[in-house]
Amino acid sequence: MYFASLPPWYVAGSFNHLPPGTASAMTFTESITTCFNKYATFDGVATRSEYWWFVLACWIASLLVGMVSNNLAIVVNLATIVPSLAAGCRRLHDTGRSGWWQLLGLVPVIGWIVLIVFMVQEGKPNRYDVTAAQA
Template sequence: MTFQDSIRIGFSKYADFTGTASRPEYWWFFLFLVLGSLVAMALSFWLSMVFSLATIVPSLAAATRRLHDTGRSGWWLLISLVPLVGGIVLIVLLAQEGTSLARAEG
């Protein structure tokens, strides 16, 4: 999966919270979101706000599909709300290898 493919899939499935997303698909899309945010912040506060609002649903959908690939529910995204450790736990969950069962179902 290439960088461009993951961006295309990320936005074409912008509100698709079903199915799965492979590790490369998710992390390339995540890299695009981080780089886009940095560029937008460097240019203008308002541009960064627009970029953030435009990418919040696609980023949540991609993370949910990634969790599905690891055999977990999208509700695991809520663990990031736990102070200090929640974000770390979520990164570990998102970085895990997908299960063959989840790929067969999704």
């Protein structure tokens, strides 16, 4: 039975399915605020929720602005490229990898698939996580 195998820290109906002591999941607005506050911060880590909410926000903004004006969409995409790269770098740090792995995205299809697999993996304490190193 599926429910019998759920961990004890799982709370039904909650979006924060993380064990105690791990970083908490971010909301949509917290993620966007954090990523823009860390506009060009390539050190540290980013949780899965922080990264994926920010990616969703960038996609939605690009889509909506693109419906109005292609030139304006280019401006929005250029304005979000640095925080997107920074968030991606921090996300890879959370999985224990260097941010340079983002260059794998330059390889069509296979590189994208591998990069997505890296980005969806659960974070773990590593040398990039300043808070885990201090504890």
